[in-house]
Amino acid sequence: MEETFKNFYDTLLDNLDSYNGEYAAFIDCGPNLFKLLCNLLEEDINLEIRRDICGAIAYYVAPMDVIPEQIYGPYGYIDDIYMSAFVLKKVAEEYGYEFIQSVWDTPDIDIKEVIAECYERSSEVLEEEDIKAILNYVGIK
Template structure:
């Protein structure tokens, strides 16, 4: 089962990265202020999966991580990628940051850094996303999402 999850995770990760890169290359003139956040989506998804499989993460946090993973891959969410393209990942990224912040407050932050595949500092990214979530999503959507997690 873990091997299956690993393959599914890698397939989704690669597709997500490919979709976002393709969108960014087609929209080079687009001045989207959330572009840097959107580019974090594949690495945030990867981190959620890696932490959910790490034995050092408490079961209660793994449940939240799994919920965030399910939200990421679900086509039915508050900002659907099907209609919005990569802008639809802003809610997924915000939920990931919200859940990761909860995890970081319970485990050694070094464990989170250990699994982070991105180039920038994950702890800074989490704080930055959370600080901007209201503006990215609108306060009503952000409030609804936080209640789910």
């Protein structure tokens, strides 16, 4: 019998599928931000940005990050989303939002607005020491 395994993107979608909590509006962006980060690795980008993107991707799969999903459920993705938005803002500074939009799988949704909302909302929820710990976890200052 052949088994099929889900990729991590599909696992993220499943994990957040039924979440309707207070932060659902931006937590639901998590899987698509993860996929965007992965797609960006296929592009011609400089080494520093590539490392930051890899750090943000790795942060999603780290089992015991600053706010672990195993303990906090969907709320635990807030730090992952913050990390994604932080790195995507750096990508935008280097290459522009048009570049990111061209890699984004949902061209009818403005990625600049998604990144801004995710960054702003996650920053409102996280404590300053959480943000420092998140960036320190992957070595981004």
